[in-house]
Amino acid sequence: MIHSALGLVCLLVLAWLLGEKRPWPLSRLPWRMVLGGLGLQFLIAGFVLKVPALKALFMGLNALVQAAETATRAGTAFVFGFVGGGPAPFAVSNPSAGFSLAFQALPLVIVIAALSALLFHWGILQRVVRLFSLLLEKTMGLGGALGVGAAGCIFLGMIESPLLIRPYLAVMTRSELFALMATGLSCIAGTMLMLYAAVLAPVIPDALGHILAASIIHAPAALLVASVMLPEDAAPTLGREMPKSAAANSVDALCRGTWEGLQLFWNIVAMLIVFVALVKLANLGLALMPDVAGAPLTLERALGAALAPVAWLIGVPWAEAHTAGALIGTKIILNEFLAFMDMAALPPEALSAHSRLILTYAMCSFANFGSVGILIAGLGTLCPERRSEITAMSLRALAAGVIASLMTGTVVGILGSM
Structure with a gap:
């Protein structure tokens, strides 16, 4: 608080x-x-x-x-x-696909x-x-x-x-x-x-x-x-x-x-x-650079590091701030719809319910x-x-x-x- x-x-x-x-x-x-x-x-x-x-x-x-x-x-x-979304005319082995x-x-x-x-x-x-x-x-x-x-x-x-x-x-x-x-x-x-x-x-x-x-x-x-x-x-x-x-x-x-x-x-x-394609192109370009902290550099990781302090200031715990910062960066540079989709796709342990609520409003x-x-x-x-x-x-x-x-x-x- x-x-x-x-x-x-x-x-x-x-x-x-x-x-x-x-x-x-x-x-x-x-x-x-x-x-x-x-x-x-x-x-x-x-x-x-x-x-x-x-x-x-x-x-x-x-x-x-x-x-x-x-x-x-x-x-x-x-x-x-x-x-x-209608009934499929064949047996579906993977409904999510x-x-x-x-x-x-x-x-x-x-x-x-x-x-x-x-x-x-x-x-x-x-x-x-x-x-x-x-x-x-x-x-x-x-x-x-x-x-x-x-x-x-x-x-x-x-x-x-x-x-x-x-x-x-x-x-x-x-x-x-x-x-x-x-x-x-x-x-x-x-x-x-x-x-x-x-x-x-x-x-x-x-x-x-x-x-x-x-x-x-x-x-x-x-x-x-x-x-x-x-x-x-x-x-x-x-x-x-x-x-x-x-x-x-x-x-x-x-x-x-x-x-x-x-x-x-x-x-x-x-x-x-276009936006998804641009993100992929950016990540392909960043992949040519040396690894950072033992992992390939991506746009999401860069945004997370840059905006983690902002995420912390709005109430997200520091342990989740990098993840939240990446979402905020996606929202500003690309759009909020992609950011919401990314947040919905995160595993439950990546963000607490309180952090997800803060980010929903932010x-x-x-x-x-x-x-x-x-x-x-x-x-x-x-x-x-x-x-x-x-x-x-x-x-x-x-x-x-x-x-x-x-x-x-x-x-x-x-x-x-x-």
């Missing part, structure tokens, strides 16, 4: 050091944002981890994952047969995208976003436009959420735009929630509740970090109008959502192929180099007049997203040891 608290302080100091503006003396820091952000993180995490009724509510969401997986598997089995990530697990993204589009058309998703935006506005003093955009990141993702406030993007302050970028990189899209939960279910009890809680907690964490790195020095941008769906009816919304989900599906497939974000390119392309298209400004702030926004997600892991580490 003590070194987790130290980690929280170190992350805040790191955010201040990496900032575009460094308020000094410290009395000039936006303390309402800092204290409000920390308070929300501990409050939400405390509810999820310590309050039985609310914990049961969050964890009960896992029934939705199972229902969505079952429904998706029915569709993939019908379309792809045994490759999609019959699993296909592309044809059995990833199609869940398409189903969730279609359902999200339907909920957006019915106006349900907008109401949920507005509820969370009001919470952020009241506790942290945000303007309405940033409050809506930040709350949207929890459910919609870093490109879809700015659509909620597209008319305000051109007039938002530089600090608000940076905070929106940082929040987008620190959260995940609702279309990915169930996919990540399905991957982590074998090693994290009630995985969906934790994944959802992580995405919610990351929003105030990112706003806190963004306020330290680039404090506001202008009046906040108002604006609370929520957009309506462009779909003509519910069927049209489902069709639009399915098409968007299909594009996301192929994007994930392509990125996984790695549950889009803060990686690939997402920076997506963010620049998406926001630059929505607001072309500020493309150069968006590009200039992108790497600092990535740092803010990484620090925010690690901060949430630290908060969980503190509460989990109490």
Whole structure:
């Protein structure tokens, strides 16, 4: 608990050091944002981890994952047969070898995208976003436009959420735009929630509740970090109008959502192929070097050594810090999906249940180099007049997203040891 608290302080100091503006003396820091952000993180995490009724509510969401997986598997089995999870027309000697990530697990993204589009058309998703935006506005003093955009990141993702406030993007302050970028990189899209939960279910009890809680907690964490790195020095941008769906009816919304989900599906497939190939190429190159500590040097070992102190600071015991550091490195350099898959594949003795829980929160974000390119392309298209400004702030926004997600892991580490 003590070194987790130290980690929280170190992350805040790191955010201040990496900032575009460094308020000094410290009395000039936006303390309402800092204290409000920390308070929300501990409050939400405390509810999820310590309050039985609310914990049961969050964890009960896992029934939705199972229902969505079952429904998706029915569709993939019908379309792809045994490759999609249907009965095999022959005797199976090794059932685990019959699993296909592309044809059995990833199609869940398409189903969730279609359902999200339907909920957006019915106006349900907008109401949920507005509820969370009001919470952020009241506790942290945000303007309405940033409050809506930040709350949207929890459910919609870093490109879809700015659509909620597209008319305000051109007039938002530089600090608000940076905070929106940082929040987008620190959260995940609702279309990915169930996919990540399905991957982590074998090693994290009630995985969906934790994944959802992580995405919610990351929003105030990112706003806190963004306020330290680039404090506001202008009046906040108002604006609370929520957009309506462009779909003509519910069927049209489902069709639009399915098409968007299909594009996301192929994007994930392509990125996984390339990223796994790049890791293999890097390891093949490193294998040409002399052994280190009696074993071949690999990218995973190098990342583990470099980021082991970071893993220790967020609450992972030192004996497990190298393993955790490698996972954090995979998440930052490649993506969180590969990191979650790697963690799920580890033997039980490699990481304790407490360490796995900390890493689930710390790695549950889009803060990686690939997402920076997506963010620049998406926001630059929505607001072309500020493309150069968006590009200039992108790497600092990535740092803010990484620090925010690690901060949430630290908060969980503190509460989990109490």
